[in-house]
Amino acid sequence: MFYIYCPYCGEHREEEEFHAKGQAHLPRPENPDECSDEEWGNYLYFRTNPRGLHHEIWVHATGCRKFFNATRDTQTYEIKETYRMGEAPRVTQPSVTEQS
Amino acid sequence: MTQTNRLNNGGRIDRGQPLSFQFNGRTYQGYKGDTLASALLANGVNVVGRSFKYSRARGIVSAGAEEPNAVFQLGATEATQVPNVRATQQELFDGLVSQPTSGWPSVNFDFMGIFSKVFGRALPPGFYYKTFMFPQAAWETYEKYIRKAAGLGRSPREKDVDIYDHVNQHTDVLIVGAGPAGLSAALSAARAGARVILADEQSEMGGSLLNGHDVLNGQPATEWVQSVLEELAGYDHVQLLPRATVNGYHDHNFLTIHERLTDHLGDRAAPYTARQRLHRVRAKWVIQATRAHERPLVYGNNEVPGRMISSALSTYINRLCRGAGPSSCIDDHQRPCLPDCLRLARRRA
Numbered sequence: 197m198f199y200i201y202c203p204y205c206g207e208h209r210e211e212e213e214f215h216a217k218g219q220a221h222l223p224r225p226e227n228p229d230e231c232s233d234e235e236w237g238n239y240l241y242f243r244t245n246p247r248g249l250h251h252e253i254w255v256h257a258t259g260c261r262k263f264f265n266a267t268r269d270t271q272t273y274e275i276k277e278t279y280r281m282g283e284a285p286r287v288t289q290p291s292v293t294e295q296s
Numbered sequence: 297m298t299q300t301n302r303l304n305n306g307g308r309i310d311r312g313q314p315l316s317f318q319f320n321g322r323t324y325q326g327y328k329g330d331t332l333a334s335a336l337l338a339n340g341v342n343v344v345g346r347s348f349k350y351s352r353a354r355g356i357v358s359a360g361a362e363e364p365n366a367v368f369q370l371g372a373t374e375a376t377q378v379p380n381v382r383a384t385q386q387e388l389f390d391g392l393v394s395q396p397t398s399g400w401p402s403v404n405f406d407f408m409g410i411f412s413k414v415f416g417r418a419l420p421p422g423f424y425y426k427t428f429m430f431p432q433a434a435w436e437t438y439e440k441y442i443r444k445a446a447g448l449g450r451s452p453r454e455k456d457v458d459i460y461d462h463v464n465q466h467t468d469v470l471i472v473g474a475g476p477a478g479l480s481a482a483l484s485a486a487r488a489g490a491r492v493i494l495a496d497e498q499s500e501m502g503g504s505l506l507n508g509h510d511v512l513n514g515q516p517a518t519e520w521v522q523s524v525l526e527e528l529a530g531y532d533h534v535q536l537l538p539r540a541t542v543n544g545y546h547d548h549n550f551l552t553i554h555e556r557l558t559d560h561l562g563d564r565a566a567p568y569t570a571r572q573r574l575h576r577v578r579a580k581w582v583i584q585a586t587r588a589h590e591r592p593l594v595y596g597n598n599e600v601p602g603r604m605i606s607s608a609l610s611t612y613i614n615r616l617c618r619g620a621g622p623s624s625c626i627d628d629h630q631r632p633c634l635p636d637c638l639r640l641a642r643r644r645a
Contacts, residue, residue, distance in 0.1 A: 197546050198548055199547075199548040199550070275548075
């Protein structure tokens with residue numbers, strides 16, 4: 197059971213209050229009409245499944261009901277940071293100790 | 297029944313409060329402070345179960361959660377049946393009714409045990425009762441006999457009459473185990489003003505200090521335990537949970553604690569009282585001050601009733617006052633228990 201910091205509420209809350217909503221930072225193609233079927237299919241359906249750092253969207257479903265981003269290590273389940281929609285993640289590299 | 301193997305003095309049992317209980321249809325006497333296992337040992341009950349497959353006789357080998365043999369069915373009524381309780385963890389109460397879960401027709405006269413003695417060579421290692429699953433149609437015939445030979449306890453056929461509770465908690469420090477390490481940690485954290493939950497699976501806090509004759513700061517260790525517990529109980533921000541097993545350590549310091557509130561008082565809880573409680577705890581820090589289990593030595597016939605691990609012997613002699621029977625055999629390899637053996641010899645003399 198995760199203990200997640202909601203960047204809008206400013207508090208740690210139990211995982212029960214949240215829902216995971218999948219991979220974050222997926223840019224929608226500028227002009228969908230000009231996409232090939234493959235490009236559009238990739239955008240719609242294909243997601244990374246990394247071992248290690250993963251940026252993902254969560255929603256504080258039974259709290260403020262706002263969407264936000266989290267950087268989570270899929271191996272250790274550690275949540276490195278949570279940040280608001282539209283912001284860039286600060287943690288993009290595994291820390292030095294984890295690389296070794 | 298007289299308690300033939302009981303020491304006359306010392307220990308942490310209350311000889312002023314005799315309790316009667318049943319095991320395998322017979323009534324025995326024990327004292328308040330006994331576990332079911334120590335009371336059985338005091339009454340000279342050696343065989344408490346039967347092994348799988350060969351149905352060899354099994355006795356009590358340990359004094360704690362690691363007990364593999366003394367696994368009983370508890371409950372005086374159908375609605376209060378509890379399967380697979382370890383006798384080493386069950387405190388004695390007046391009117392406790394227990395049954396062995398293995399052995400048929402009884403643990404003392406076991407059909408399979410006799411069968412194995414005669415036909416044991418026909419059951420080579422690697423032979424499993426699963427062999428009987430084919431042909432499929434025959435399984436229904438075999439099943440009830442095989443279940444009898446292989447199964448442990450049974451579930452109750454009536455609805456549970458008791459209430460069970462759960463609670464969500466937050467704390468600064470959760471300490472697992474109230475032995476010397478856990479108590480010291482709790483004391484430091486509590487004095488620093490941190491919120492503390494101290495959970496210990498036994499009825500009394502103190503862990504290994506309760507078993508021995510250790511001396512701390514020039515006074516008996518049990519007195520140190522007492523003074524620490526009194527100080528901890530005085531803090532509002534400290535929660536002491538005896539009879540509470542920490543049974544899960546999940547992500548982000550989320551732990552679950554199974555607290556047995558009334559299992560030591562009677563067959564069922566008093567009306568409107570919860571029998572057991574599940575604590576769901578989110579802790580900032582967790583200290584695991586659990587002990588290590590002693591492993592038995594491996595040698596031929598090391599599971600014959602009457603043999604036990606040395607730490608268990610120490611507990612039974614010093615804490616629960618069981619004198620050894622004439623056939624006591626002690627595995628002394630990981631923890632020198634010679635002083636305890638000498639004490640035992642002295643008390644018997």
